[in-house]
Amino acid sequence: MEKTDKKTDILVAAEKLFCEYGFEGTSTRQIAAESGANMAMINYYFGSKMGVFQEIMEERVMSFKSQLNQIKEENIPAKEKLLKVIDKYASRILNNANFHKMMHRELSLSLRPEVFDQIKAAMGQNLIVIEDIIKEGIEAGDFRPVDIRMTIVSVMGTISMVTTSPNKIAPDSNYDLENEKDREIIKARLIDHLQEMILTHLTPKK
């Protein structure tokens, strides 16, 4: 009974394959096979393989847009806002680990600027939202005057590193972000660590 429209099927299949094999590593024939659609349907609906990729990205970027702004407008201390931001940011990325990895992978190729300029712009906006929150805290005297951008980079970098290499945080054992139970464990540890470290870093020494 579920409405299985071919266009959506292609998008779903392509996203899965792009995440796993990358853009270059995924062929239109794979996408066709995985989605159950004919190869020509890809060009029929999206013009090209890159068109499929582009539509997936736009969809995601739009849907990522932006709990952050909401948090920013809340009427709570900057400190509370920042804790919330860390929580939401980490959750969002860990819950979409494969997509996040894929995005960074393709982003790190200097190619395809026409696709990624918009994504970079969107990410830049998120960054500014966090920057504003920290600035707010500094002006209120709640935070020390630190290197704000570097502080944000540490937050993002830590989350990103956990996402790409979750095994790094566990000697021996093999955590799997696809496994929800594992993911929740990792998420808790990550958020605890980050909130503690960043707050300590931002809080004036007594």
Add this chain to the structure above:
Amino acid sequence: MEKTDKKTDILVAAEKLFCEYGFEGTSTRQIAAESGANMAMINYYFGSKMGVFQEIMEERVMSFKSQLNQIKEENIPAKEKLLKVIDKYASRILNNANFHKMMHRELSLSLRPEVFDQIKAAMGQNLIVIEDIIKEGIEAGDFRPVDIRMTIVSVMGTISMVTTSPNKIAPDSNYDLENEKDREIIKARLIDHLQEMILTHLTPKK
């Protein structure tokens, strides 16, 4: 007068191209053209395109191996060791930004385990060296008992994020890691920030 042996030419050209276009994105014809060698020489010397890639990686991993162990053995407090580790680690990666980006890109594809298992192993060893240094500091009472692995991930993640997105740390302007002057500025800011943040995080509150 410089001895220009074709095998080396191929390695140099391939590394440059792999860094810029990725493994899949680089063709053997490109490598041949860039190196001035005949296409067949690639397979003659390395067996396959993957063979070239593998030899580049081994070379790098071996050459990366390991200022860290040297630092670890020095007869100085854990705190000094950690500061040194951050300095050397950041410098090493920022000075080879393109290679680092390429490595992470290819590493994040679950493919080619035969190539990357050794690299992951080598990286794991580096991680343990840092872990030992922090443990040492905790046991000596110089450091607080923190989530060690998460702390290391923050160091690596921050460095990695600066490497992949140096523009994030500078509103507006365009820093370029290829430009030595820019790189030194970024490096200094990164090391300052990281040393400060991590030490604060590790130092017991008074």
Add this chain to the structure above:
DNA sequence: CAAAATTAATCAAACGATTGATTAATTTAA
């Protein structure tokens, strides 16, 4: 030492397979 034999290095050309894309024909649906 010099001729012969062997090995290494290099080349242009071609291989079969696969790529993303398109065509033209056919089926489905409104």
Add this chain to the structure above:
DNA sequence: TTAAATTAATCAATCGTTTGATTAATTTTG
């Protein structure tokens, strides 16, 4: 019946690799 959706077949281009032949360098032999 007409437009939209879907198909199989096909396209030129490019992929990584292999081939057989040729030249250059080295080693072996008489």
